[in-house]
Amino acid sequence: MHFELEAFLDRSQFPLMIAVLVLLLVLETYRPFVRGRRGRLVHGLRHGGLFLLSIGVSGFIIVLTNTLAVRAAEHHFGLLNLVALPSLVHVVLGLLMLDLVSYGLHLLSHKVPLLWRLHRVHHSDAELDVTTVFRLHPLEGFAVLVCQLLTVVAFGVPMLALLLYAVLSTTSALLQHANLRLPTRVDRWMSWVFTSPGMHHVHHSRHVEETDTNYGRLFAWWDRLFGTYRMPPEDLDIELGLAEFAAPRYQSFRGLLMTPFMTPEAPRPAPPAPKPAVVPVQ
Numbered sequence: 001m002h003f004e005l006e007a008f009l010d011r012s013q014f015p016l017m018i019a020v021l022v023l024l025l026v027l028e029t030y031r032p033f034v035r036g037r038r039g040r041l042v043h044g045l046r047h048g049g050l051f052l053l054s055i056g057v058s059g060f061i062i063v064l065t066n067t068l069a070v071r072a073a074e075h076h077f078g079l080l081n082l083v084a085l086p087s088l089v090h091v092v093l094g095l096l097m098l099d100l101v102s103y104g105l106h107l108l109s110h111k112v113p114l115l116w117r118l119h120r121v122h123h124s125d126a127e128l129d130v131t132t133v134f135r136l137h138p139l140e141g142f143a144v145l146v147c148q149l150l151t152v153v154a155f156g157v158p159m160l161a162l163l164l165y166a167v168l169s170t171t172s173a174l175l176q177h178a179n180l181r182l183p184t185r186v187d188r189w190m191s192w193v194f195t196s197p198g199m200h201h202v203h204h205s206r207h208v209e210e211t212d213t214n215y216g217r218l219f220a221w222w223d224r225l226f227g228t229y230r231m232p233p234e235d236l237d238i239e240l241g242l243a244e245f246a247a248p249r250y251q252s253f254r255g256l257l258m259t260p261f262m263t264p265e266a267p268r269p270a271p272p273a274p275k276p277a278v279v280p281v282q
Ligand SMILES: [Zn+2]
Pocket: 106, 110, 119, 123, 203
């Protein structure tokens, strides 16, 4: 069963991801949350270009990470291999470790100025849609993949956990960024386990006290556990993007690549008075 699922995911992860992407693109076209958006194709192509560049720069790290996951199982290295665990427990713990490290890196990307310079490329999108998932500066993509590689080596994350995490976290990220809206009740229920689209839209707010919440990639538990959870407003009426990087010159392909190295004219706005639309966690 274990090997059958691993072989299936290994074979099918890319077709599965493309199917989810196409489904969400179709829903965004016919049932968008924000209507009347223009220039979706160019907006998406810019993000696709960034993604291809990232794969060109860092694709070898993905191959290396997969190889190390297999070697970890063969040679029993990594913390999870120090004790004899049932394989299901090993896979679940591997999945949790990958997501916890992702949460930690995301939080640091907001707190450490050098990392924020890279991460703000992702946040400067005022027109969030499913393609925003690919809006990652190639240097940030490199940092994310190196962290994942180190997690696999340190914990001995098995290949099945790595494949499951790739499929689940990518599906979750595509849904979180899509220009769609789940019914409020569904979004709230979902946020007890997974980072919901509503939670992630709060994270993309242009108000820093909202941006610096809801860091989870797949599971919402880390935000609830570490006090960074923020409940989305019922109407999801959230101002998106970064005011200081809203000018068109920051939104071109070149502008996205150069954003980490540019100093905006206006500093990042100070936290305004709390917005009544967003309800803090009780
Ligand atoms: Zn972020």
